[in-house]
Amino acid sequence: xxxxxxxxxxxxxxxxxxxxxxxxxxxxxxxxxxxxxxxxxxxxxxxxxxxxxxxxxxxxxxxxxxxxxxxxxxxxxxxxxxxxxxxxxxxxxxxxxxxxxxxxxxxxxxxxxxxxxxxxxxxxxxxxxxxxxxxxxxxxxxxxxxxxxxxxxxxxxxxxxxxxxxxxxxxxxxxxxxxxxxxxxxxxxxxxxxxxxxxxxxxxxxxxxxxxxxxxxxxxxxxxxxxxxxxxxxxxxxxxxxxxxxxxxxxxxxxxxxxxxxxxxxxxxxxxxxxxxxxxxxxxxxxxxxxxxxxxxxxxxxxxxxxxxxxx
Amino acid sequence: xxxxxxxxxxxxxxxxxxxxxxxxxxxxxxxxxxxxxxxxxxxxxxxxxxxxxxxxxxxxxxxxxxxxxxxxxxxxxxxxxxxxxxxxxxxxxxxxxxxxxxxxxxxxxxxxxxxxxxxxxxxxxxxxxxxxxxxxxxxxxxxxxxxxxxxxxxxxxxxxxxxxxxxxxxxxxxxxxxxxxxxxxxxxxxxxxxxxxxxxxxxxxxxxxxxxxxxxxxxxxxxxxxxxxxxxxxxxxxxxxxxxxxxxxxxxxxxxxxxxxxxxxxxxxxxxxxxxxxxxxxxxxxxxxxxxxxxxxxxxxxxxxxxxxxxx
Numbered sequence: 001x002x003x004x005x006x007x008x009x010x011x012x013x014x015x016x017x018x019x020x021x022x023x024x025x026x027x028x029x030x031x032x033x034x035x036x037x038x039x040x041x042x043x044x045x046x047x048x049x050x051x052x053x054x055x056x057x058x059x060x061x062x063x064x065x066x067x068x069x070x071x072x073x074x075x076x077x078x079x080x081x082x083x084x085x086x087x088x089x090x091x092x093x094x095x096x097x098x099x100x101x102x103x104x105x106x107x108x109x110x111x112x113x114x115x116x117x118x119x120x121x122x123x124x125x126x127x128x129x130x131x132x133x134x135x136x137x138x139x140x141x142x143x144x145x146x147x148x149x150x151x152x153x154x155x156x157x158x159x160x161x162x163x164x165x166x167x168x169x170x171x172x173x174x175x176x177x178x179x180x181x182x183x184x185x186x187x188x189x190x191x192x193x194x195x196x197x198x199x200x201x202x203x204x205x206x207x208x209x210x211x212x213x214x215x216x217x218x219x220x221x222x223x224x225x226x227x228x229x230x231x232x233x234x235x236x237x238x239x240x241x242x243x244x245x246x247x248x249x250x251x252x253x254x255x256x257x258x259x260x261x262x263x264x265x266x267x268x269x270x271x272x273x274x275x276x277x278x279x280x281x282x283x284x285x286x287x288x289x290x291x292x293x294x295x296x297x298x299x300x301x302x303x304x305x306x307x308x309x310x311x312x
Numbered sequence: 313x314x315x316x317x318x319x320x321x322x323x324x325x326x327x328x329x330x331x332x333x334x335x336x337x338x339x340x341x342x343x344x345x346x347x348x349x350x351x352x353x354x355x356x357x358x359x360x361x362x363x364x365x366x367x368x369x370x371x372x373x374x375x376x377x378x379x380x381x382x383x384x385x386x387x388x389x390x391x392x393x394x395x396x397x398x399x400x401x402x403x404x405x406x407x408x409x410x411x412x413x414x415x416x417x418x419x420x421x422x423x424x425x426x427x428x429x430x431x432x433x434x435x436x437x438x439x440x441x442x443x444x445x446x447x448x449x450x451x452x453x454x455x456x457x458x459x460x461x462x463x464x465x466x467x468x469x470x471x472x473x474x475x476x477x478x479x480x481x482x483x484x485x486x487x488x489x490x491x492x493x494x495x496x497x498x499x500x501x502x503x504x505x506x507x508x509x510x511x512x513x514x515x516x517x518x519x520x521x522x523x524x525x526x527x528x529x530x531x532x533x534x535x536x537x538x539x540x541x542x543x544x545x546x547x548x549x550x551x552x553x554x555x556x557x558x559x560x561x562x563x564x565x566x567x568x569x570x571x572x573x574x575x576x577x578x579x580x581x582x583x584x585x586x587x588x589x590x591x592x593x594x595x596x597x598x599x600x601x602x603x604x605x606x607x608x609x610x611x612x613x614x615x616x617x618x619x620x621x622x623x624x
Contacts, residue, residue, distance in 0.1 A: 090495070183400055183402065184402070184538065184539070186537060190538055204519065210536060217536040217538070218536065218617050219520070219534065219536045220618070221520055221532060221533045223531075224522060224531045226498045226499045226529070227499065265617070302620070303621050305530050305531070305577070306532070306618040306619070307620075308581050308614070308618055309616075
């Protein structure tokens, strides 16, 4: 089924603790999400870049088979830029420079051809714009949103209204705490479930995720990674793998909650696997070389690692 | 098969962030480990208490069916006491008072009747005493040790010697980092494997565990707990569940590495499940009421939660 993501497309400059550095690489939530989702089926993006957006970055997106008709290249505008530096444990980073540029202006228009999109992912962005975007997809069957501390702090009421309009919420563990005031991730996820969404996924980076669904609570570990080169985009590609799998399996209807606990778990396992490739290299370098065979192989290994049944 | 644990028996006073407090409750690594292991089969303890050790605490241990012949009640001595206070997120705690008492004296003698013990767990303690203890069990088939920052900092060479004498090492993630200098838990576990043990388990509290075995690396999430009353003893009961299951399944022989990756994983899943009960109440209060049926039920639920195979 048709999957669309709205979010940022950007140019990143990244430094890692081992002294590596990449300048002006492709980044942004849309890019990571869509590249990840592309392993499962077609994906459309809605985002805005400036006239300085390097053609090679647009080419990279197209090579994934991403539908970029919704990627506006705004004349006279400059692309969103982010520079960051990872701290020693790779779990925390500091932003060394940020320029919103076109991201601070009007959002990109949604192409008419995208109107039939059934699976909608609203990557992190201003809450009011997320709410406006979802209305642009009248045939939506499953809407999932991400958010961040900035919107929790500045547009909480708007965010609470959004929660009633979406099927799923994906956010980081510290954001879940900020939004609920609860230190316990499991309790926070359970509580968020009462505010509207049919499922809530709390991302914990190297510690995996916790998820809440009306049929229960779950947790999955990250795929064990001995070496993390660049964690940028891990969360967005996790969401891309998840939504890509749900769309490919048309997992939005047929149960009261839209998708079953088991479907959600499998989707999250795919997100986990895709994210584990993303962090093996800078930007989209690893995903650019990745094959669906490698994805399936690693998924099988992950499932085997977590297999606890039988022979007792 | 016969399982023995050497470690501390103590009296704890615990405060939690919600204002709850328990005074002079039963604690110590031996107590938590053995109570957890008792759900799988017989378990023996070697530890020393003082003459002030309350008879009700000894009774509690016996009610689990724990063999306490190796629990010395030292005349003229006082029992190890620890007071601690958990900080708001339950992940960190501060020690408000500690008195080693008899724990700072000679260790308890190993009863002659324990000599045939095949499964040996050396709970956290002075490294030299751990090494001395393991020699007291000439029929040992599987020896697993825990350690902590104090010994890593003060008796590192002794600890490196111990690593060559044991089959498995269990330690916290920050201790793994301290011992290896590696921030990445997976890399640290892999590295520790090269120093002697056939398997290494890194405990991450609410984030579960990462484990390294010659046949691969694994990770398991914690059982999702919406409410943690008292995390004291979670790590020791995790180890107790693990060793209890290994001993009950005689998982020490038959493969080159002693136990297979799959056996280790199942043992750790049992440890995870038992620990999830421990934290539901103070001290051994929850384990005292626990039934094997409840353990099996939660294990089934945990296995189902992690089940990713089929129907793709």
